[in-house]
Amino acid sequence: MTKVVLALLLSFLCNYIYAQNTEVELQYVEENDSIIFQVKSTAIIPIDVVSKQVDTLFSKVVYKELVTVQPYDSVRGFIRVHIDDFEKLKQARRERDIYTVEAHYGDRRNAKHDSTYVYTFPFKKGKKVEIQQTFFGKSSHKSIASRYAIDFGMRTGDKVYAAREGIVVFALDHFTEGGKRKELTRKANKIVILHADGTLGAYAHLMHKGTLVKKGDSVTKGQHIGYSGSTGYSGGPHLHFVVREPGDISVPIYFEGYEGLVLKRGKRYKRKH
Template sequence: MKKLLLLFLLIYFSHNVTAQNIKISKRVIKDSIHLDFINPFYASMEMNLHPLDSTKSIIKVNTYGLLKYNDTLKNALVIPINKIEDTTKINVKSYIKFKANFGDPNSNIDKNYRYTLPYPKGKKYKIIQSFGGKFSHNKPHSKYAIDFGTKIGDTITAARGGIVFFVKEDSNEYCKSRKCIDKGNKVLILHNDGTMAHYVHLDFNGALVDFGDKVEVGQAIAISGMTGFTTKPHLHLVMYKSGGISIPFYFFTLKGKNVKN
């Protein structure tokens, strides 16, 4: 007999930028619970699962999956029913270590792409922290990030076209320590070469786009704010490849001159 139930799992990505929800399909087959993990995001996702030392002798784990949009990692976790206290409330983290990252490691990244500045034409902003900044741009997930000194209420535009695969706009909190790192509102956009743009520290209810929207370069996508780990209002812009690794990116000016920040 098989029973199917959709659940949700709260997971943290390895670069600790945000928490996401993946879908879980629960099947009861004979004397075991089979959990399938489903990627509901337009961006591909790498999943790495490993049993805890205390559970590896009693469960089965499908340790790796590279899932495109709506793909399923079958039998991600198989647990004997007699090892579960309440089959309606399964705490996955009690059985496995789970790590996931957006992005496909097989993507052919366009390293020559030149980005448009992420604000309307005619506007000018000071760069308050750039590549390798000592305050917070000093880790693999943030090394190649740029902070623009925008003010609360300023318009943010897409530096490159793509599809919106995540929006967070429910926070009005900030602080000057990393304990607020998950409080930052943001819009995440997938580009056609597999790279991903993160626009962070947006205003409460400040997204002008929604999940699944296709956006064009220069399109207004959000309102700048002061949320998350920050000491002042600004836009934090970073491009990622798979593995939660930030990558260098370059702008062009109206005069056609390349600008490296």
């Protein structure tokens, strides 16, 4: 018999803006004389769990650096510690980083961005929208997860359209607040769509109750999926759009009518198709 000793681990899934923490749960399970770590997923696509031991002075706790959790499944045993050492480990972890555990949407072994795909602009056909931030944008597009993100100058309540067809893996719209405060980083409403090549498109900062799709829905290119806003860490209304390979690695994307061109900050672009 195994039993779940304690659910929840602080600082688990602290990374990036996907807010997967509502879909993945880390648990400690007692088994014979060991405590083993288990991840349970309620996501509809695989999730890669990456564990790294940072503190080499502590005896080995991370046994598998990469495990993939299948939809609605669990994986255990990637971190294992003797029951007598468990309290010591927890105590030490409060003081310093012993290991890190991150979860990312998608199975990195089965995904590669199709760089020939041409995206449609996520705003209304015929409309012109100004680019507020582009690839390697100086204010917030610097990390691996967002260096190829684009900020479209859309107002709160503007319609958001799918830039590419796919399946909705995540949709959240209960957050109400926005601003340039650190604690709002993970409080952006968003929609994440899985594409045929295994990449994921994220539409962020949507307005409160601003999603029209839900987990599991199929969407077509150009489908109206929600409403723009300014929730989460945001200096004002805009749509943050980014495409990532699993592992939260953003990739460059190009749009219809502007194939191969990097959009320029401050310039207005028209959706022609």
